[in-house]
Amino acid sequence: MNRTQTFVVVGAGLAAAKAVEELRAAGFAGGVVVYGDERHRPYERPPLSKGYLKGGDELGSVFVHPPEWYRDNGVDLRLGAPVLEVDTEGRLVRTADGAQRYDRLLIATGATPRRLAAADSSGAPVAYLRAIEDSDRIKAAFGEGQRIVVLGGGWIGLEVAAAAREAGTEVTVVEVLELPLLRVLGPEVARVFAGLHRERGVDLRTGTRVASVERDGDRAAVRLDDGSVLAADLVVVGVGVRPNSDLAEAGGIGVDNGVVVDEFLRASRPDVFAAGDVANAYHPVLGRRLRVEHWDNAIEQGRVAARNMLGGELGYDRLPYFFTDQYDLGMEYVGGVGPEGYDEVVLRGDTEGRVFTAFWLRGRRVLAGMHANDWDAADRVRAIVGTEVDQSRLRDGSVPLEDVAG
Ligand SMILES: Cc1cc2nc3c(=O)[nH]c(=O)nc-3n(C[C@H](O)[C@H](O)[C@H](O)COP(=O)(O)OP(=O)(O)OC[C@H]3O[C@@H](n4cnc5c(N)ncnc54)[C@H](O)[C@@H]3O)c2cc1C
Structure with a gap:
């Protein structure tokens, strides 16, 4: 060389x-x-x-x-x-x-992180999360009697909400769409995350926008377009990157x-x-x-x-993969639905108990798959993403995932 x-x-x-x-x-x-x-x-x-x-x-x-x-x-x-x-x-x-x-x-x-101009110009305590220092600052605002408002119900927003709740912080999450994570997961699975956070005491405000952010002493006052005003020791903005x-x-x-x-x-x-x-x-x-x-x-x-x-000719053909941990829910997701969307979601297992798998299909093709707290299924989920399946066998939870090919 x-x-x-x-x-x-x-x-x-x-x-x-x-x-x-x-x-x-x-x-x-x-x-x-x-x-x-x-x-x-x-x-x-x-x-x-x-x-x-x-x-x-x-x-x-x-x-x-x-x-x-x-x-x-x-x-x-x-x-x-x-x-x-x-x-x-x-x-x-x-x-x-x-x-x-x-x-x-x-x-x-x-x-x-994408900036929210209304929050930045307010002079109120506002944080974004990308670097170690950001995490330190947000952590410092956690605790009993403390209150944070999270703007954006995406992965970062929900993970911050979960960590804050576990530290006893009062948390409100504000999301423009009807459910958090709606764009990436669709309503069937996004509902599970909404339920999880509400159960853990998050005040989840969906289908509503921020009208203004104002400074109130050393705190923030977040006004929503439904007229409600949320007081916060810190506003955490998680609206994408x-x-x-x-x-x-x-x-x-x-x-x-x-x-x-x-x-x-x-x-x-x-x-x-x-x-x-x-x-x-x-x-x-x-x-x-x-x-x-x-x-x-x-x-x-x-x-x-x-x-x-170094002169190689390796094509990058790996399917997208990500994971999240929120409270006691760990999940892994493989693949992606893409701009054409899906026509069916197949849920297997116990969504109430939050041990399940989910598959997004267009016709017989599995576009994406995930598991929640079902670590034994992780490899099988990955194996069928991108393949064609027999939908009725996939829908039948008694048929093992290795036997659903169609
Ligand atoms: C809080 C948080 C939680 C996450 N959790 C998950 C998760 O649970 N699961 C998951 O799959 N992914 C997660 N991610 C995403 C994952 O961390 C990113 O995809 C990953 O960090 C991307 O790595 P990167 O090297 O491309 O970019 P980065 O990690 O952003 O590194 C790029 C570096 O380049 C620096 N830089 C930029 N411009 C210049 C310049 N001109 N000169 C010099 N340096 C420059 C940047 O400051 C930065 O330090 C998370 C991200 C964040 C912020």
Whole structure:
């Protein structure tokens, strides 16, 4: 392997960490430089809304590698060093400290929470959740007698609500749609999550919008369009993320809802790749481009990008996967319904007791599958996503999942 080559990674998150790990595992002996704008070495974000937010997980447990790993593996990790410019003609990245030449470049800049202007301009206590410091700040607002309002009933909002309730905090979740998680799960399964949170004492306000956020001393007053006013020690906004692709776009790299890459994670400019939350990648099995904002995707795309930076031709064809933990409900979801939607959801097991599997179908094809608290079923759920099944056998809970092929 050419020792004189230098591979540069912009962004020091999970995708970056897995990419550089793979470069070294594959025997790349050249220079590896990683730029991160945060002051932390790469870390996992899922604990920030779960174990770390609840206080059970130590800070040390969230990092992908121990600090010495970077030194031992010859990875030049430059933290607190935002890349300000990418020059694809000159093959350079620029920071406040100067320029760095690259032979291959990986954009792994992740995503940033969407801002809610009405909340930001209010002067009221408002938080978003992406980084360790955000999780610390939200955790500090938890406790008996404390009150938080969560705007947005998506994954982050619901996980924050669960952690806050477990700490005795009064929680209201405000969701514009009729159910939380409605877009991703559909009503059949979204209802289960709504029931779970209400049972645990969350004041779940659905089908309603925020009319205004105002400052009330050192607290917030959130006015909804139904006229009600919610007092809060902290407002947590979880209304989705946007990909950090401005840098790439300014460098002339093709961008459309993230950095556009082919199935090999190659961007529109020579020797530039993208992976993780920022990559809008062509998926050869689904036949469309997909930007996935999940942990598993960051890991696996990081690895595949690294192989392809070394000259490989590995197509990224893994189905999207994600997990959540809320109270005592753990779930894993594989696949995705896509823009054409589904025509049937098959639920098997005990939805009341929250030990069940769910499958989203279009005709005989299983578009997506999940399990809740049914860990033994996880592999079988994954195995039938993307296949065709006999719907009546799938609907019949007495037929084992391995016998539903159609
Ligand atoms: C609170 C939380 C909980 C989550 N829980 C789950 C979960 O339960 N299950 C699941 O599947 N997924 C979950 N996710 C999603 C998962 O964490 C992300 O998909 C994953 O972190 C994406 O990794 P990444 O490396 O692409 O981006 P990131 O982790 O965002 O890393 C990108 C890094 O690049 C930095 N950067 C950006 N621009 C520049 C620049 N110009 N120069 C230098 N550095 C730059 C960013 O600041 C960031 O540090 C969660 C996310 C959050 C925030």
